[in-house]
Amino acid sequence: MNTEINLVDIRAFVVIAEQRNFTLAAEVLGGSRSHLSKQLLSLETFLGVSLIIRTTRTQRLTEQGESFLLQCxxxxxxxxxxxxxxxxSAEQLKGNIYINCVGGVIGxxxxxxxxNDFIQLYPDITVDLDFSSQRVDLIEDHFDAVFRMGELADSGLIARKLMDIKNCTLASPEYLAQYGHPTHPNQLNKFACIxxxxxxWRFEKVGSAKExxxxxxxxNFRCKNGxxxxxxxxxxxxxxxxPYLYCPEEIRANQLVEVFTDWHIPDTPFxxxxxxxxxxxxxxxxxxxxTHEKFKTYLPDL
Structure with a gap:
């Protein structure tokens, strides 16, 4: 038996039964009498029963038609x-938004x-903010939006770039005084790195992205926390x-200094x-x- 019943035919039957007249039903549905008659016949053929007994003058529901009408x-x-x-729910400014984000200073x-400013502006909206660091799947993990650093694979998602994050290669003056100062990135394998x-680490020659x-x-120290x-x-x-965002005060106070002047780590898109x-x-x-309009207003004055 074909189980793919047509909902449009069911609606047509309900209107015909409620109006007790094909002409009135056709006016309600914006169709023709002949089309409604075909829809009713199609439904009855699918069910294998008569729902409405009709003559040129009148119509009435069968016993099965009355029961079917009530349930429909x-x-x-x-x-x-x-x-x-x-x-x-979709049109109102209420409900929940699930967000995944990198942690650290940015997140x-x-x-x-x-x-927090967004939910103050729209108090009927709630936000679940998750700082899981693994790459999440928006659909499988039920997230509505994700904040991510770095170049992105073509995932079929829409990506709005919010900023470029400046990166630094830093060390304390004490470390450099004790162990020396590398002059080229290829010397880093002789030094302890965090x-x-x-x-x-990828470096570009200052003024030349090609080099x-x-x-x-x-x-000796490995940690994913900035x-x-x-x-x-x-x-x-x-x-x-x-990222420079993590340590502007320490750089200003000369507690951390740039290791290279001729080489830099490329900016990271966010x-x-x-x-x-x-x-x-x-x-x-x-x-x-x-987020698109206001994000940069939250960045510290660097």
Whole structure:
């Protein structure tokens, strides 16, 4: 038996039964009498029963038709309610937004401040902010938006670039005084480095993106937390690669100094990613718009 019943035919039957007249039903549905008759016949053929007895003068429901009508009316009311609730939920500025973000200064200070200002502006919207560092899948992990650093693979997501993060190669003056000062990145393998999530550092010649080098580094301290890496560098444990955002005061105070003058680590792009969805809920549209317009106002004065 074919189980793919046509919902449009069911709606037509309900209207015909409620109006008790094909002409009136056709006016309600904006169709023709002949088309409604074909829809009713198609439904009866599918069910294998007569739902409405009709003559040239009158029509009446069969016993099966009366029972079917009652159940269809209840089911259609539930469907209409579900549709209305879904549309209302999507259009209203309420509900929850699930966000994944890198941690550290960017996530824990900049993005947190942005999110808090957003929910103050829209108090009926709630935000779940997750700092899991692993690469998440927006669909499988049920996130609406993700903040990410670095170049992105073509994932089919929409990516809005928010800023370029300046990176530094730093060390304490005490470490350099004790162990010497490298003059070229290829000398880093002779020095202790503080290692984060990347153990190959790419450098470009200042003023020439075409001249670049990638160096494998090693060290006695490995940690994926930028603040911990900064503390280790301040303690004189080695050379560190950090975003400038993490240590502007330490650089100004000469507690950490740039290791190279002729070489630099390329800037890291920072994005907000979200689904390519033309039916995006209004709450998420507002958050993406707010983030795009306001993000740079939360950056510290560097």
């Amino acid at each position: 009316q209840q089911a259609l009311q539930q469907i209409d309610l579900a549709v209305a609730t879904t549309v209302e 824990e200070e900049i993005v947190v401040q942005l999110v 290692v984060g999530s990347i153990n190959h 670049s080098i990638e160096v494998a580094i090693k060290g 603040r911990a890496m900064k503390v280790s560098a301040l303690a004189g444990n080695g050379i560190v690669r950090l 994005y907000v990613l979200y689904h390519k969805d033309k039916f995006q809920p209004e709450r998420l549209k507002k958050f993406i718009q707010f």
